[in-house]
Amino acid sequence: MREIALNILDIAENSVKAKASLIEITVTAADNILTVTITDNGKGMSKDFLEKVTDPFTTTRTTRKVGMGIPLFKDAAEMTGGSFEIESEPGRGTRVTARFVIDSIDRAPLGDISDTAVTLLGPDIDFVWVYTVNGRSFTFDTREIKAELGDIPINSPEIISFLRNLLKENIDSINGGTVL
């Protein structure tokens, strides 16, 4: 993956497939550590599956017996000197936490969080994004957007284009010139 934002998209797709109705994603940069958490209320994983989930030859997929998403994310974090954790409970949901050392030469750029956020939008699922850099924070909650939209689908192309610009502007403002 060229960007951490693409890993986030990939891991959040797992939450979508686990039938989550709410996915909370936090991206926090502070004290030279970039922390990403993805928390869902999907179907969760059994203890057995959880133990082998970072193995690339574990997957729920039926087309191939290979699942690269979680191993790639784990590696991307650990090779910076950071860490990776995954917690899950059947019926309750899953939380993935990855910590990256910001000034490590092996860290991928954070990349385009707004593109990732709008790619995931859908009528049956809600997202809360909390983006924090050096103590300044921006929250994007699709439940607030849907309340404004009424019966217009949040994934209509015009709405996606608008929301992408809204997110880009707010994230740029939080970054204040810092490029993660």
Place this chain on the structure above:
Amino acid sequence: MKSIADIKAIRDQMQARIVNRDNSDAELETRIVVGMATCGIAAGARPVFNEFVDLVAAKGLHNVKVTRTGCLGMCKLEPIVEVFVPGEEKVTYVKVDPEKAKEIFTRHIVGGQVVNEYLIGEQ
């Protein structure tokens, strides 16, 4: 800076159009489906998805949906895009990038002609 309040204006414009739509539209909907599993994402599916969204939004096409799907089982041909036009056979494009997406949009989605050179058999 744009805010959530700005969304009301867009909503009102879109709602005005929805009133004018008749119910048979759902069956006449064209779908552009982008493979968005690990393989697709790593190969560049996200910019392809967003390119299609912007093209559809800019052209104001109300009967075209852009959606995501999982792995289609042909990882080395990603990004893969399937186009479903009502009454026609499904068309599968492979190794799509934003430039090819523009061409597929102009020639196929708007123009109604399949872009043969990007089809699965041609790669």
